[in-house]
Amino acid sequence: NAGVTQTPKFRVLKTGQSMTLLCAQDMNHEYMYWYRQDPGMGLRLIHYSVGEGTTAKGEVPDGYNVSRLKKQNFLLGLESAAPSQTSVYFCASSYWFGELFFGEGSRLTVL
Amino acid sequence: GIQVEQSPPDLILQEGANSTLRCNFSDSVNNLQWFHQNPWGQLINLFYIPSGTKQNGRLSATTVATERYSLLYISSSQTTDSGVYFCAVSKDTDKLIFGTGTRLQVFP
Numbered sequence: 001n002a003g004v005t006q007t008p009k010f011r012v013l014k015t016g017q018s019m020t021l022l023c024a025q026d027m028n029h030e031y032m033y034w035y036r037q038d039p040g041m042g043l044r045l046i047h048y049s050v051g052e053g054t055t056a057k058g059e060v061p062d063g064y065n066v067s068r069l070k071k072q073n074f075l076l077g078l079e080s081a082a083p084s085q086t087s088v089y090f091c092a093s094s095y096w097f098g099e100l101f102f103g104e105g106s107r108l109t110v111l
Numbered sequence: 112g113i114q115v116e117q118s119p120p121d122l123i124l125q126e127g128a129n130s131t132l133r134c135n136f137s138d139s140v141n142n143l144q145w146f147h148q149n150p151w152g153q154l155i156n157l158f159y160i161p162s163g164t165k166q167n168g169r170l171s172a173t174t175v176a177t178e179r180y181s182l183l184y185i186s187s188s189q190t191t192d193s194g195v196y197f198c199a200v201s202k203d204t205d206k207l208i209f210g211t212g213t214r215l216q217v218f219p
Binding site: 041088 | 141142144146152153154155156159197199205206207208209210211212
């Protein structure tokens with residue numbers, strides 16, 4: 001039972017490049033989330049999904065897109081990376097109003 | 112939206128000491144969770160506690176929903192307790208809002 005798995009763990013991009021972060025969970029959770037963590041700012045919600053085929057905006061959605069084609073996977077895309085998107089990205093999943101379980105994080109640096 | 116404030120922002124303890132971390136929130140909530148982020152960055156769920164009191168070993172938490180605060184107690188602290196403790200809340204939504212955390216350092 002792996003829980004929540006994120007790939008890749010580390011990535012360096014140049015400004016303007018694109019990339020996709022993959023999150024996979026094996027707990028059959030309906031809800032999945034993408035957060036970013038910046039120093040001194042806690043965790044901020046980027047996008048989330050309440051079920052397969054659904055997505056919704058969080059607090060800081062600009063510059064990101066997401067897709068939930070399968071219940072167990074939640075993808076976060078950056079179409080044109082900017083230095084302001086340098087951060088640590090966390091995926092999480094839960095049942096409805098249940099405990100939130102996090103992946104190990106993905107550290108992204110945009111030069 | 113709901114505002115979440117945690118105090119103190121930083122806490123330094125010697126091993127064996129007890130501590131209390133506080134989370135204040137600006138509106139009624141029906142979901143409140145405490146998390147520990149260890150020095151390697153891993154986020155672990157400690158408690159799901161929208162109201163009442165729960166205990167897990169040396170850790171316990173109390174949420175007084177009517178007064179809009181929650182407390183996390185750490186007894187007989189150990190160096191492995193070091194890290195950042197986050198409180199997160201939501202009201203009638205699926206979106207948890209996080210506080211900025213309390214950074215705890217425990218020295219031997």
